[in-house]
Amino acid sequence: MPDLEALAAELEGIKLETHPSLVKQKSRDFFWYSPVLKRQLDHVTGDIVATPKSEADVSRVLATCFRHDVAVTVRGAGTGNYGQAMPLAGGLVLNLAEMTAVKSIEPGLVVTEPGAIIADIDRQTRADSGQELRMHPSTHRTASIGGFVAGGSGGIGSVRWGGLRDLGNIVRAKVMTMEAEPRTFDLVGEDIHKVSHAYGTNGVITELAMPLTAAYDWVDVIVGFEALSTASAFADMIANEDGILTKEVAVVAAPAGHDYFLRHQHFIGAQQHVVVMLVAPFALDAVASLVGRARGALLFRSDRVAESERATLPPAYELTWNHTTLRALRVDPTVTYLQVLYPYPDHLAKVAALADRFGDEVITHLEFVRFDGTVTCFGLPLVRFTSEDRLEEIVAIHEAEGCPVFNPHRYTLEEGGMKRTDEVQLDFKRGSDPKGLLNPGKMVAWDDPDFDLSQKKTWLFPGLQR
Amino acid sequence: MPDLEALAAELEGIKLETHPSLVKQKSRDFFWYSPVLKRQLDHVTGDIVATPKSEADVSRVLATCFRHDVAVTVRGAGTGNYGQAMPLAGGLVLNLAEMTAVKSIEPGLVVTEPGAIIADIDRQTRADSGQELRMHPSTHRTASIGGFVAGGSGGIGSVRWGGLRDLGNIVRAKVMTMEAEPRTFDLVGEDIHKVSHAYGTNGVITELAMPLTAAYDWVDVIVGFEALSTASAFADMIANEDGILTKEVAVVAAPAGHDYFLRHQHFIGAQQHVVVMLVAPFALDAVASLVGRARGALLFRSDRVAESERATLPPAYELTWNHTTLRALRVDPTVTYLQVLYPYPDHLAKVAALADRFGDEVITHLEFVRFDGTVTCFGLPLVRFTSEDRLEEIVAIHEAEGCPVFNPHRYTLEEGGMKRTDEVQLDFKRGSDPKGLLNPGKMVAWDDPDFDLSQKKTWLFPGLQR
Numbered sequence: 001m002p003d004l005e006a007l008a009a010e011l012e013g014i015k016l017e018t019h020p021s022l023v024k025q026k027s028r029d030f031f032w033y034s035p036v037l038k039r040q041l042d043h044v045t046g047d048i049v050a051t052p053k054s055e056a057d058v059s060r061v062l063a064t065c066f067r068h069d070v071a072v073t074v075r076g077a078g079t080g081n082y083g084q085a086m087p088l089a090g091g092l093v094l095n096l097a098e099m100t101a102v103k104s105i106e107p108g109l110v111v112t113e114p115g116a117i118i119a120d121i122d123r124q125t126r127a128d129s130g131q132e133l134r135m136h137p138s139t140h141r142t143a144s145i146g147g148f149v150a151g152g153s154g155g156i157g158s159v160r161w162g163g164l165r166d167l168g169n170i171v172r173a174k175v176m177t178m179e180a181e182p183r184t185f186d187l188v189g190e191d192i193h194k195v196s197h198a199y200g201t202n203g204v205i206t207e208l209a210m211p212l213t214a215a216y217d218w219v220d221v222i223v224g225f226e227a228l229s230t231a232s233a234f235a236d237m238i239a240n241e242d243g244i245l246t247k248e249v250a251v252v253a254a255p256a257g258h259d260y261f262l263r264h265q266h267f268i269g270a271q272q273h274v275v276v277m278l279v280a281p282f283a284l285d286a287v288a289s290l291v292g293r294a295r296g297a298l299l300f301r302s303d304r305v306a307e308s309e310r311a312t313l314p315p316a317y318e319l320t321w322n323h324t325t326l327r328a329l330r331v332d333p334t335v336t337y338l339q340v341l342y343p344y345p346d347h348l349a350k351v352a353a354l355a356d357r358f359g360d361e362v363i364t365h366l367e368f369v370r371f372d373g374t375v376t377c378f379g380l381p382l383v384r385f386t387s388e389d390r391l392e393e394i395v396a397i398h399e400a401e402g403c404p405v406f407n408p409h410r411y412t413l414e415e416g417g418m419k420r421t422d423e424v425q426l427d428f429k430r431g432s433d434p435k436g437l438l439n440p441g442k443m444v445a446w447d448d449p450d451f452d453l454s455q456k457k458t459w460l461f462p463g464l465q466r
Numbered sequence: 467m468p469d470l471e472a473l474a475a476e477l478e479g480i481k482l483e484t485h486p487s488l489v490k491q492k493s494r495d496f497f498w499y500s501p502v503l504k505r506q507l508d509h510v511t512g513d514i515v516a517t518p519k520s521e522a523d524v525s526r527v528l529a530t531c532f533r534h535d536v537a538v539t540v541r542g543a544g545t546g547n548y549g550q551a552m553p554l555a556g557g558l559v560l561n562l563a564e565m566t567a568v569k570s571i572e573p574g575l576v577v578t579e580p581g582a583i584i585a586d587i588d589r590q591t592r593a594d595s596g597q598e599l600r601m602h603p604s605t606h607r608t609a610s611i612g613g614f615v616a617g618g619s620g621g622i623g624s625v626r627w628g629g630l631r632d633l634g635n636i637v638r639a640k641v642m643t644m645e646a647e648p649r650t651f652d653l654v655g656e657d658i659h660k661v662s663h664a665y666g667t668n669g670v671i672t673e674l675a676m677p678l679t680a681a682y683d684w685v686d687v688i689v690g691f692e693a694l695s696t697a698s699a700f701a702d703m704i705a706n707e708d709g710i711l712t713k714e715v716a717v718v719a720a721p722a723g724h725d726y727f728l729r730h731q732h733f734i735g736a737q738q739h740v741v742v743m744l745v746a747p748f749a750l751d752a753v754a755s756l757v758g759r760a761r762g763a764l765l766f767r768s769d770r771v772a773e774s775e776r777a778t779l780p781p782a783y784e785l786t787w788n789h790t791t792l793r794a795l796r797v798d799p800t801v802t803y804l805q806v807l808y809p810y811p812d813h814l815a816k817v818a819a820l821a822d823r824f825g826d827e828v829i830t831h832l833e834f835v836r837f838d839g840t841v842t843c844f845g846l847p848l849v850r851f852t853s854e855d856r857l858e859e860i861v862a863i864h865e866a867e868g869c870p871v872f873n874p875h876r877y878t879l880e881e882g883g884m885k886r887t888d889e890v891q892l893d894f895k896r897g898s899d900p901k902g903l904l905n906p907g908k909m910v911a912w913d914d915p916d917f918d919l920s921q922k923k924t925w926l927f928p929g930l931q932r
Contacts, residue, residue, distance in 0.1 A: 107596060108682055108711075108748045130573060130595060131680070134709075162708030167752040169709035189755035211711070211748050214597070214680040216574055240839025242628030243600075243635035245574075245677070282574045282677050286633040289655035373706025373841050 002070040010064045014057050017049040031083040036409035046087040051095045055206045062182045073439045074200035076147025079139040083411040084151035084199045088441035089463035111209045114146025132215035134161040138323035146205050156248045156317045158369040174207035177432040194428040201439045202429035216280045220302035220316030224272035228253050231273040234294040239368040239375045245280035250320040253364035260327040267300045328382050336385045339406040344376035414444045419453050421445035468536040476530045480523050483515040497549040502875035512553040517561045521672045528648045539905045540666035542613025545605040549877035550617035550665045554907035555929035577675045580612025598681035600627040604789035612671050622714045622783045624835040638675035643898040660894040667905045668895035682746045686768035686782030690738035694719050697739040700760040705834040705841045711746040716786040719830035726793040733766045790831050794848050802851045805872040810842035880910045885919050887911035
């Protein structure tokens with residue numbers, strides 16, 4: 001337990017919070033979508049929250065915590081689902097929510113502080129020059145850009161632009177080290193991989209340059225199909241149409257669309273498998289041609305409902321990615337989910353095989369994306385949870401079918417990701433966080449270099465048991 | 467021979483030209499890149515040129531020609547290479563070069579008359595709202611948008627957006643019929659295929675709605691490689707990077723880059739195979755990472771040469787597509803070319819096999835494009851022409867290797883294209899051009915329904931022999 005009083009005294013002038021219930025609130029994210037993480041992490045809390053206003057403040061916090069050997073866990077808006085921003089070892093939560101300045105906007109590029117909410121960035125870039133970010137998570141209205149880069153992978157927009165891991169989707173990251181005298185430097189090109197999706201374990205992102213693309217008045221379109229295979233094939237076809245500009249193409253199998261999309265429920269039949277899309281206005285005629293060819297039922301177009309009705313509906317992107325899970329959880333708290341990659345070119349066959357195998361226990365939910373130059377789909381299937389063992393079995397069956405699972409029931413980078421250590425990130429951490437104080441317990445390779453990631457056993461951070 | 471005096475009298479008020487040498491000038495395109503077409507078409511000329519200013523003028527011309535049974539061949543800027551706009555049966559050349567109005571610009575969409583030069587459209591959409599057309603031929607500065615839609619297939623921009631044939635790359639086409647009382651109607655969605663790339667054989671495009679995308683100050687980048695296979699693999703890798711925004715990725719094998727790109731010659735080694743790219747400014751660091759990874763030599767970046775030097779260089783897009791051929795022809799008039807598709811996923815292997823097979827007789831030139839959702843390459847290889855028989859042999863060898871040739875040594879839609887009749891276009895022509903007066907001799911299926919396109923013999927339009 002750090003000497004909070006001494007720490008607070010040294011951080012005078014920076015906004016601090018030590019009230020336990022408020023600190024705990026700022027120590028949580030949406031880890032509870034996973035019953036496993038819920039069991040493991042529900043008690044987790046930091047000891048103090050610091051909310052800097054500037055890079056100079058961040059530097060002071062890091063230097064002070066370095067001196068006192070206090071762990072620092074960086075937090076954006078806390079909208080992650082992997083416990084990314086949860087301070088497993090306690091210590092200080094570095095809340096960047098008030099570093100929200102959008103510093104410059106030019107053609108194709110925005111420079112912003114890390115705490116800016118993605119929707120706020122888009123509002124400013126739209127007003128400035130009709131531009132918007134290429135991609136955002138379904139938590140567009142609540143997530144911060146820094147949290148997205150540090151803990152996200154892609155989302156709405158990935159059907160056109162691929163994921164955050166793809167070169168060019170982050171232009172520059174300014175990073176501060178955790179040292180006696182914190183240094184900052186700019187990473188560009190492939191060097192950005194050193195800190196992107198590293199959960200803040202090896203540096204604090206204090207500024208980001210992100211690519212922009214043209215903003216449009218995206219139209220929400222929902223199309224219904226009798227057969228899941230037809231819905232999946234239609235979604236795949238649309239996503240492969242190079243000339244049709246969509247920002248989102250998802251498939252949600254029956255009965256989830258009808259049962260869980262409550263405010264859209266009256267548009268959707270109980271047995272309909274739905275494709276949810278965001279379509280550029282000028283692409284609607286082309287999409288309509290393909291809906292006709294696929295004999296789909298056009299259930300909903302946001303440009304064809306009255307403004308008064310539209311105001312009662314969530315945007316369609318809040319039916320996709322992990323908002324699908326959230327909507328299911330609101331109706332049925334026993335539901336949980338997986339994150340699956342169905343690799344090209346057999347992705348549709350794998351989807352069909354797994355859907356047949358699990359029946360109603362696992363409800364298909366696909367997110368079409370560009371991945372290494374081709375279109376394939378991720379899945380965030382809804383799982384009717386019975387036990388942790390059965391959940392592990394379901395994961396294992398997916399992987400045996402050749403579909404890697406990015407396990408959302410694990411809080412470490414390796415186990416939630418590719419099941420291997422990112423040597424670039426590990427190496428970077430040696431220089432940027434020599435004491436290992438940044439977000440302890442999230443990078444297995446740092447804490448336990450000999451842990452065998454290929455075995456079935458989950459790694460447990462010793463600090464969690466305090 | 468039509469009664470030109472009567473025709474001219476009835477068209478009073480519309481700009482007409484009957485001077486033979488001026489008519490012949492407006493009856494030609496860049497067919498002469500092909501020694502075969504040069505032999506077949508060099509004598510071709512219309513009898514009269516009409517240059518309407520408005521849709522009402524077009525309607526008068528069509529109705530009058532219909533009454534007089536005069537053939538009408540529609541022409542934009544005459545920058546095609548397949549003899550698309552050459553009046554094989556004589557008659558009237560309908561020159562749309564003065565219908566250039568850009569009627570409206572909104573987010574993602576421009577509405578324009580068909581004769582507008584593509585660079586002029588881009589200039590206006592850039593000034594209006596920082597937008598530009600998705601794609602253009604290498605004749606950006608001279609080609610008309612209507613000619614591109616009626617006779618082109620794609621070009622610079624296709625690496626991101628696919629081809630004109632792809633749904634969504636033309637939003638709406640207004641078409642006028644060739645009847646006693648010409649009708650107009652709007653085609654949208656897949657109905658646009660009825661008239662796109664139909665060489666004006668089944669209707670006159672009087673207005674187009676085209677999608678726009680964000681305009682950037684594209685940076686010309688040329689990278690050199692010692693081995694052709696490395697250059698091709700690098701180009702393929704860049705084109706598959708979903709997050710790296712490029713507008714053009716081409717490969718030109720040695721010694722063509724050095725020998726034919728005269729104004730860039732001092733940047734390029736005699737033995738260097740070059741990759742020519744247009745890159746968004748904010749993607750340059752990402753591209754630089756990949757150049758380093760591939761051990762390419764960065765030969766040229768337009769943002770790193772002095773303005774005074776840059777002014778002496780053609781834009782890099784004028785080193786690509788058929789401008790590569792043009793530059794070769796200026797140095798060596800015996801060169802000609804093919805248009806080849808190397809189908810995914812074996813495209814690079816096919817490129818290598820054909821390069822090995824032909825050696826210096828056929829110089830590799832690749833254009834990377836998105837095609838049905840994946841990245842592959844077209845080729846416009848430079849062929850050291852010896853005889854028409856050998857040229858046919860070279861075509862046959864490509865096709866035997868599984869690489870379809872869109873034969874630029876044929877003037878008909880079928881033989882220059884997919885070697886089959888487009889039944890949709892043929893059927894449309896029955897209603898829109900009942901007398902068969904529009905661009906006679908270009909649609910084999912209309913003139914000679916029984917001609918067997920699978921045989922080796924070239925179809926000859928009887929009207930050509932007059």
